[in-house]
Amino acid sequence: MSGYNAVLARNTGNAPKDLGPYSQTVAFSHYNHISAQLPVDPTSGKLVSGGIKAQAEQCFKNIKAVVESIDHVMNDVVRITVFVKNIKDMGVVNEVYKSYFPVYVPARTTVAVAALPMDALVQIEALISHGEGTIPGAPQSGDLIKLTNNTVNAPVCPLSTQTVAFSHYNNISAQLPIDATSGKLVTGGVKDQTRQCLNNIKAILHSIDVPFDDIVKINLYLKDLADIDAVNEVYTTFFPDSSIARSAAYLPARTTIAASALPMDALVQIEAVVSHGDGTPPQAVEDRHGIVIKAHNTINAPTSSLHTQTVAFSHYNHVSGQLPLDPKTGAMVSGDIKSQTEQCLNNIKAIVESIDHAMTDVVKVNIFLKNIAESQAVDDVYASFFPGGIPARRTVGVAALPHDALIQIDVVLSNAEGTPPTA
Template sequence: MAPSNAVLARNTSLAPLDEGHSSQTVAFSHYNHLSAQLPVAAATGELVAGGITEQARQCLTNLKTVIEGIDHTLDDVIRLTVMLTDIADLAAVDEVCGEFYGDYLPTRTNLAVTALPLGAAVQIEAVVSNGVGTIPDAPQPGDLVKVARNVAQAPSNACSTQSVAFSHYNNLSAQLPIDPETGTLVAGGIAEQTTRCLANIKAIMEGIDAPFDDIVKITIHLLDLADVPAVDEVYSTFFPDSAIARTAGYLPARSIVAVTGLPEGARVQVEAVLSHGDGTPPQAVEDRHGLVIWAANTDQAPRDAMSTQSVAFSHYNNVSALLPFDATGALVAGGAKEQAGQCLANLKAIVESIGHSLADVVKVNVFVADLGELDELQAAYAEYFPGGVPARRVVQVPALAKGVRVMMDAVVANAEGTPPRR
């Protein structure tokens, strides 16, 4: 790709705007990252009347409007993330999704959180393929093919596809601790459930001929953060996977997010984003298998023994969860504003350490202990993103690690791409 690859933020007045805080969609290279859509009518700026069915329909209508505003369709969606305040509402959301989708189904992540902005019962976000790419002086042909696949060795779901690849990335549906043979939760506790989630991911990857160390980002949703040590013990038996990865000590970027509910009554689910060195057709054969994963850490931001701060592949960097601790491991003094500022300072340090800037950030996920502190967070956020360019998600979760008020993670553009193997 040409070095003029550029971050492209866009908005349409036909869908709700979050002016000054986020963009509806931010494209870079062959992907668009959309801000989470609330069930707000653009004409009124207020929540739609009705219950979960009406709210879910408005969220998807807003996504459709944003996507069509950039000359794409809902069939270009790679992943949908459905965030609820009551996991029991998932069946109603699934029914509404059936109104918008036919034969093709994106990958899906479903979870419940403590609260959503404006008191909504649901918000939905999307990652969308961008066949034309974002090179201003050399538009790319829009003929890249999306590849959606399911394998028999992992649990299937009538409302999603296990794996959807586009260009050099592959998104997997969040995996629950479901035994693919019985279709039910595995017996046992958190260790057995975590093992099953990761085994399901591995089965999908083996079914599509992808090595486990192609994972660049893992997100773990947990009902109880007290389960983290048990999860880590299992996690360390899966990562690093290969001899090469063990020699390099490679670990994906990672975020652990507390939730209030998961499908099927699970205690844990795991979402994975994979590198896809082959690319999707019709990328040239000589371009295949020529990209490497670049994992980077800097001493200017806190490190974590179970993850890498930033993992780049092709034209994206995936950043691990950011907590409000400085590089010495000290929690910043102050409240939500100061903690949000420290998370963003850590993001800036990581991004700059790999030769980028905050202008390259395309998506930020924000997890807060109390949405009542959102104004404080916004004040800090505006200091780092005064133009509100990144797409964004904001949710209130039941707990955050070490009792902090704010946590964030991010996706960053990587214009130079990653080099071929030597």
């Protein structure tokens, strides 16, 4: 890949370092990907004392330190993801959150998970706009702006913006199964809730004149993984959405996660990342179809009828969550967490190489573990795939994973060549 538009990893002594083989922030093109921040004091390297409020405050302090170390401000955050051990702690976390985003609020996802590294109560990650990009002297350097949008046809929340666009992506707040008119959860079971989540996403996209099939990545958060078949039954009535997508059999990349709890005691929550071909003014508006979605599968990694292995748009590839499945047999590999981690990463490597990229092009890694105590064993394998510790990273413990796996990994991959039709 060209070294001109290059992956840029950075660290600061004002935020925790040496907590694992990853970088605090990794920039590529017009986004900075910040590693999930734990409530760790950067001086001592230990968790702060004082309960959930003190821990949430430290997470945001660490994010702010990273953001300011790269000459950005907190208003450059386009998405916040909050992981808590106890969903009841979100009221306290929100009070701290509001002090960091008193006027502008980014897109947001909130999930309770089974465990967090270092037995933390909260972990927070941020995605940051990067107007200057990583192409030296690019003509549009510094010109890009955020575009925020809310519609009354989807649930409105004072703590998050429904969608925040920057450059060639719209980042949509995770949608709960809330009726936009009543502000309450819809009645019925998980099928009804899944349908409402997806209808909310569709309403948001319609409000910004973006078709549903412009979604490049879906993240499903389920309270009970046993509900996945019912969720998929509804999901397949939404994807593909258009005749063009159906003719191409286009499906977005996807990751499915078991949450310990969701806001409002919902059964499902759905998050979407959406292509935005016309960019964000004031640069010259591009034809929406001038940059195209490129979906790709390889037989050297597990395939699924429900998602594409990797979906590229503009300068990023979004890779579906990879389970430790043997691509030839479709069965779970035998062995312990190290064997399963190696298989997940081998699957990712096969996908990456199938589109003429390398593992050094990865900018963000998301790891989901059934047993958080196995993190060190995972890192032992992980370091052999990422010896420089370059990608930003998130690690959470979950109650269950598809196929009863011990681990699932997904990645975001840089794409220097972009996706114009002539590429």
